[in-house]
Amino acid sequence: MKRLVVDPIRCDAFGYCAELAPELIHLDEWGYPVVERAITKGDRDLVTMIIKACPRRALLLIED
Amino acid sequence: MSQAPSELRLLAGANDGPGLAAHLNRFGPMPTVEGKRPERVARLHGLIESSGLLGRGGSGVPAVWKFDFLARTNKPVIVVNCMEGEPASSKDAVLATRAPHLVLDGAAILAETLHAARVVVAVADDADPTASAFAAAIDERRDWRTAEIERPPARYIAGEESALVNWLHRGASLPTFRPTKPSYVTIRGREALVHNAETLAQLALIARFGASWFREAGTTAHPGTSLVTVRGGVHQPGVLEWNPGGSLERLIDAAGGLTDGFGGALIGGYGGSFVGPQHLQATMSHEGLSALGATFGPGIVVVLPASQCPVAEMARLVRYMAGESAGQCGPCAFGLPALARDLELLASAKTSHVRVDQLHARMAEIDGRGACRHPDGVVRLLRSGLAHFDQHVASHQQRGACAAAQQPTVFPFPASRRPR
Numbered sequence: 001m002k003r004l005v006v007d008p009i010r011c012d013a014f015g016y017c018a019e020l021a022p023e024l025i026h027l028d029e030w031g032y033p034v035v036e037r038a039i040t041k042g043d044r045d046l047v048t049m050i051i052k053a054c055p056r057r058a059l060l061l062i063e064d
Numbered sequence: 065m066s067q068a069p070s071e072l073r074l075l076a077g078a079n080d081g082p083g084l085a086a087h088l089n090r091f092g093p094m095p096t097v098e099g100k101r102p103e104r105v106a107r108l109h110g111l112i113e114s115s116g117l118l119g120r121g122g123s124g125v126p127a128v129w130k131f132d133f134l135a136r137t138n139k140p141v142i143v144v145n146c147m148e149g150e151p152a153s154s155k156d157a158v159l160a161t162r163a164p165h166l167v168l169d170g171a172a173i174l175a176e177t178l179h180a181a182r183v184v185v186a187v188a189d190d191a192d193p194t195a196s197a198f199a200a201a202i203d204e205r206r207d208w209r210t211a212e213i214e215r216p217p218a219r220y221i222a223g224e225e226s227a228l229v230n231w232l233h234r235g236a237s238l239p240t241f242r243p244t245k246p247s248y249v250t251i252r253g254r255e256a257l258v259h260n261a262e263t264l265a266q267l268a269l270i271a272r273f274g275a276s277w278f279r280e281a282g283t284t285a286h287p288g289t290s291l292v293t294v295r296g297g298v299h300q301p302g303v304l305e306w307n308p309g310g311s312l313e314r315l316i317d318a319a320g321g322l323t324d325g326f327g328g329a330l331i332g333g334y335g336g337s338f339v340g341p342q343h344l345q346a347t348m349s350h351e352g353l354s355a356l357g358a359t360f361g362p363g364i365v366v367v368l369p370a371s372q373c374p375v376a377e378m379a380r381l382v383r384y385m386a387g388e389s390a391g392q393c394g395p396c397a398f399g400l401p402a403l404a405r406d407l408e409l410l411a412s413a414k415t416s417h418v419r420v421d422q423l424h425a426r427m428a429e430i431d432g433r434g435a436c437r438h439p440d441g442v443v444r445l446l447r448s449g450l451a452h453f454d455q456h457v458a459s460h461q462q463r464g465a466c467a468a469a470q471q472p473t474v475f476p477f478p479a480s481r482r483p484r
Contacts (some may be wrong), residue, residue, distance in 0.1 A: 011394060
């Protein structure tokens with residue numbers, strides 16, 4: 001399974017990802033997203049949605 | 065062929081001066097690189113691997129990993145990292161002024177083996193003696209004049225591998241995000257092989273005298289000698305060529321002994337870790353320190369005198385490191401100043417507002433969340449300090465600042481960015 005990562009340089013703390021996927025992402029005290037767990041097949045639609053929603057294109061799926 | 069050096073290796077006979085003739089007289093000529101590229105690569109791979117050489121820039125990873133990763137690339141750029149971004153380190157300056165040809169020999173064997181496009185020696189723009197020492201050495205080498213000296217800005221982060229390569233690539237001294245490891249760093253389309261100056265100098269000795277000679281010093285896991293800058297509460301601060309495996313106490317003795325008792329030490333630079341007053345017998349090697357949860361890093365030891373306030377010192381270090389963030393990543397740009405504020409409060413006033421568990425919670429949200437390891441280093445430093453100086457921290461919380469908190473710092477900081 002791929003890994004969901006935040007590019008911390010691109011990210012500008014818009015927070016859309018945590019708004020749309022609170023079960024996957026929480027915001028730190030400065031509003032920057034933390035991916036809480038590894039993603040599973042069941043998360044696929046949600047992950048696609050938040051990747052598209054990010055105005056900074058800061059969410060990436062990485063193949064390890 | 066000259067004799068293989070024994071006690072001192074990198075710094076052997078350095079009183080004869082840094083010139084090429086003295087260098088050749090001291091160490092003999094480098095073996096020539098012969099054969100087709102696959103043979104050259106296989107030979108150098110075998111040599112580096114059997115030597116067990118670890119990168120001397122702080123990571124302590126086997127040098128052969130980087131070599132193998134770059135071994136198939138076409139005309140890479142060899143980058144000699146002499147940025148010395150750690151304010152407490154002086155080893156790059158010492159190598160430059162005492163054994164510059166050893167560093168260049170190491171770069172040359174890599175360049176010839178891998179058919180490098182060019183060799184770049186990166187020296188911070190405030191380190192003129194280092195740059196002119198390398199310029200003079202390059203000028204002396206009639207056989208090999210392809211090295212260029214570049215002068216990135218003198219900032220802590222500028223020597224971080226991706227920031228250095230980014231500066232060489234497009235003039236921006238900013239780390240880049242590399243989510244997959246290992247990853248290439250490139251300069252205008254060419255892969256870069258970045259090595260710390262000491263790593264290359266060690267490679268030049270290994271090429272001359274062999275892997276088993278190299279392993280005669282140090283430990284199985286940390287072979288060869290290692291340059292260590294010792295500062296703070298010692299009588300003779302400076303750069304030593306250290307035989308890994310000895311105790312911290314022996315290292316301090318080699319630096320003239322303690323000036324004012326032993327209150328602990330910061331090892332591995334400002335992104336390294338503290339050891340406590342009980343750790344005078346700590347084994348000074350990568351594996352000896354990692355057994356204590358500490359790191360050897362790029363070979364830096366700052367001794368804390370027993371009279372010094374560790375809380376005030378941590379506050380200064382974290383404030384400095386916060387100021388050295390490249391400011392690209394939120395958790396680092398906001399998190400480090402927040403930690404610095406907490407520590408300054410803890411250092412200066414009786415306060416129940418700063419709780420150790422809250423500091424740990426904040427650090428957990430910062431650790432691992434930057435593009436580079438800058439914030440992780442600060443977290444490592446602070447976690448180790450809170451662990452080893454817990455009683456002093458508790459006394460600040462209960463009784464307010466100690467008298468020692470006002471004393472000047474024992475840590476060197478660049479003049480323009482010295483914390484209060």
